[in-house]
Every structure is written in C-alpha cells, then in structure tokens.
Amino acid sequence: MAAYYNEIDPFAAQWLRELIKAGLIADGEVDERDIRDVTAADVRGFIQCHFFAGICGWSYALRLAGWPDDRPVWTFSCPCQRLSSATRGRAVADDLWPEQRRLIDTGRPRVFFGEQVPAREWFDWLCSDVGALGYEIGAAVLPAVGVGHDHARPRVYFVGHSNRDSQSGLSVDAKVGGMPRHRSNPAGVVPSDGVSRDMVALSGFGNAIVPQVAQAFIEAYLDICGQE
Numbered sequence: 001m002a003a004y005y006n007e008i009d010p011f012a013a014q015w016l017r018e019l020i021k022a023g024l025i026a027d028g029e030v031d032e033r034d035i036r037d038v039t040a041a042d043v044r045g046f047i048q049c050h051f052f053a054g055i056c057g058w059s060y061a062l063r064l065a066g067w068p069d070d071r072p073v074w075t076f077s078c079p080c081q082r083l084s085s086a087t088r089g090r091a092v093a094d095d096l097w098p099e100q101r102r103l104i105d106t107g108r109p110r111v112f113f114g115e116q117v118p119a120r121e122w123f124d125w126l127c128s129d130v131g132a133l134g135y136e137i138g139a140a141v142l143p144a145v146g147v148g149h150d151h152a153r154p155r156v157y158f159v160g161h162s163n164r165d166s167q168s169g170l171s172v173d174a175k176v177g178g179m180p181r182h183r184s185n186p187a188g189v190v191p192s193d194g195v196s197r198d199m200v201a202l203s204g205f206g207n208a209i210v211p212q213v214a215q216a217f218i219e220a221y222l223d224i225c226g227q228e
Contacts (some may be wrong), residue, residue: 002069003028004046007053015055025059026069035099036143040106049109051100053082053174054209058113061214074101074112077209097122102130104160112160113218114145135160138221155209157217161225172221193226 004028007013013032019025026048031038035051043049047070050058058075060131068075104112118141127137139158159179 002026003048003050003059004035004043005030005053005056005059006038006049007056009088012054012110016053018194019056025063026088034119035079035096035103038103039050040103043103047072049107051080051103052096057211058214061209061211061218064211064215067218068220072110074104074107074109076112076114078114078116089134095122096132097126097129101133103128104130104135105133108162109160110162111221113214113221114160115155115157115214118154118156121133125157126158130160135162137161140217140220140225142217149168155213157214159217159221161221 002066003014005013005028007016007030010032013098014031018029020027028046028048030053032040038051042158048059048062050056052075058077062073062075065070101102114126116126123139130137137158137160139156141154141156143154186208
C-alpha cells in the first residue's frame with residue numbers, strides 16, 4: 001500500500017475509503033484507531049502517512065503540487081479546537097501534538113507537512129520540539145482567499161525537513177509571499193446566518209484543509225529543495 005491514513009471519525013474514515021476507491025487520493029489503508037494507540041511499527045512500510053487525515057486534502061494537495069504517490073512524506077493537521085475561537089467554550093479535543101511528536105521521533109520521516117490555526121505559542125512549541133529532533137522548519141501563514149476563495153481562513157502551513165545534510169534556511173515564506181492575504185469580494189461572502197443545504201458535505205469539508213493553499217505551500221518547498 002502506498003499510503004496510511006489515520007482518522008478516528010468513522011464518517012470521515014468511510015469518506016476516505018470512497019476517495020481511495022475513486023482514485024482521487026493515494027491508494028492506501030485507513031486506520032480508525034486513536035493516534036495514542038498507533039506506533040511507528042504500525043506505519044513502517046508505508047510510503048506516505050497522513051495523520052488526523054479528515055477527508056485527506058493533504059493527499060490531494062500533494063498530487064496537485066506534482067508530488068508523486070511513491071515519494072515519502074508525512075502530513076498531519078492536529079485538532080485545533082483548543083486554539084480556535086470558534087469553539088466558544090464548548091468541549092474540545094485534547095492537544096494531540098505530543099502524540100504526533102512521539103511518532104515523528106520514532107518514525108523519523110525525511111519530510112512532513114502540517115497546518116494549524118495561527119497560534120504562536122503552539123507553533124513555538126512545535127518548532128522547539130522538532131528542532132530538538134533534528135528538523136528544520138519552514139512556515140507561512142496563508143489564507144484561503146490567496147487561491148481565489150472568498151473567505152479568509154488563515155492557517156499556518158509548515159514543513160519539517162531533516163537537516164541531516166546540514167542545510168539551513170528553508171525560506172518557504174518568501175516563496176509564497178505574493179499570495180493575496182485579504183478578501184477580494186466581501187459582498188460575495190456567505191452570510192454568517194446562512195447554512196448550506198448539503199449538511200453532509202459541510203460535515204466532511206469542515207474536517208479538511210483547503211487543498212489549493214496546501215498545494216502552493218508544497219510547491220514552494222519543491223522550488224527550494226527540488227524533486228529528489
């Protein structure tokens with residue numbers, strides 16, 4: 001199997017299986033276990049590993065960017081509820097970055113991509129952790145409007161790159177610096193009290209990244225580090 005997908009939500013996990021069947025994301029295996037039960041041995045042998053997969057916009061984004069299914073990479077989008085103002089005091093998921101860090105430490109991927117809401121404390125924590133594990137980090141805060149969507153949805157996209165070759169300075173932010181950062185058509189934004197008629201689609205898309213934004217970020221990384 002080319003890819004491993006970890007997703008605890010049964011609805012999203014089934015959606016992943018259908019996307020795999022349709023050939024829209026890399027062929028692979030879906031694991032519905034809690035990430036706290038996953039070990040490096042469980043993912044050994046997979047070329048790509050997608051944690052907190054949702055409906056795996058990361059696999060789709062990698063393909064859009066020209067990253068082949070047989071090129072190794074890990075991706076993850078840790079639960080953001082504790083960091084997001086949208087939760088407004090509701091019950092939130094645990095911060096599972098320590099579990100992802102554990103898997104990075106033991107699995108040692110050469111490259112990993114991730115995204116999160118722009119929360120400086122959390123991102124500083126991530127940088128400190130992966131730096132201690134021997135990775136360089138490149139990052140940029142990018143909004144959905146930068147690829148033509150009419151909502152901001154800013155997220156920090158980041159890449160961890162093994163510095164085994166003693167290379168430094170992943171200036172990914174400079175490569176994506178020209179992307180628009182603001183809404184171009186405020187009048188076209190969906191009203192705050194509006195709800196799509198297709199709640200099934202909303203349930204899935206709410207558990208996803210914007211693939212075209214991730215695509216731009218991945219392409220910036222490829223421009224810097226090449227296609228090796």
